[in-house]
Amino acid sequence: MGRTRWSCRCFFFLLFFMESSASSTHRGVDPLDINYFDSELMQCKDGSNSFTKDRFNDDFCDCVDGTDEPGTSACPRGKFYCRNLGSQPRFLFSSHVNDHICDCCDGSDEFDGVFYCPNTCIMGGSIEYKAEYHQTFDIIQETKSKSDGRLDMLQNLKDLKVLAVLQLIILVLWGLWLFYRRAKSRKRRYLL
Template sequence: MESYCILCLPSAVASFLLIASSSLSFSHSSSLLGVHPLDEKYYSSQFIKCKDGSKSFSRDHRLNDNFCDCSDGTDEPGTSACPAGKFYCRNLGSKPQFIVSSHVNDRFCDCCDGSDEYDGTIHCPNTCVMGGNAENMYGNYNSKASDQGIFPGKEAKDEAKSEESVYNLNGLKLAIILQVVLVVFLVFLWSFRCHTRYRRRRSR
């Protein structure tokens, strides 16, 4: 009977991986789509200026409306409307990355968390905990911010790097906690079911 319970464990681990992937994917829905955490404050006001200073737009009516109002892509961080835009993949449990906006909803999984394919046309499994797609990295936030003039000073770049490290560490901690809790729960659940079946057979 003990050998039977051991055979139950692979199924429990498989179930855990599915649940963990879903949990990590869900965390993105509560955040501003395609925006780096350090830029979220920039989008917090009702009226937002294009980063190149060309114009301003309403957050509720123009942000991610699939129409490019800012030539630099400020108003469309989560769509492919602006050719110069960049989409930020959070990739909790792996390495965050920027991808060009033309890769958003192009039916190809560029982000290991699948956040770039949110329109439901295809399903992108969350592979961040298993190593992700490191070969598709487009560089970290500091290099992109420097190109866009967001963080022109060395001190600001160091601050961005420090906050990015903290963010990555928190994401990794969350993934590890989910793994431990779910594995313990699933092992307990399967052991209980196996024990129950064994008692039923003995009572017959």
């Protein structure tokens, strides 16, 4: 029994290690195309341009068809490949990369560190889970916009209070100045 658990743990560790090392260098690339991206100079698949290895996944679109940016959202026509180990692999439009919605069940489409997607592929990457994330994200955005509106209103009220206090101070100072001027002119009249 203990040996089986150890074997399972090693297997999942190796899968995770292989996935993380492969995804960091070839993020968003279909496994059938990995050899295509291993050369120093690569051609766009539509033949429109060529690019060097240092311009691969650099968040700048060099190819019209998005060949050079499979792991970013830089190219509008690009496709991101979700490996989804333990579930069904799939392609996404590159606009879904780092959009704070978990589209890949392995979470590989959200890698910028701002939004965390747990790996649900072993559980089958259920559609309900994705729907929950979309709903949760919408609720968070709605709550944030409401609270931002309230914070803006509170800030405006504070600003108005400060403005009213400043106006009151100016009026008091102006009144004191007028009182001083009148007292000075009365003193002059009295002396004459």
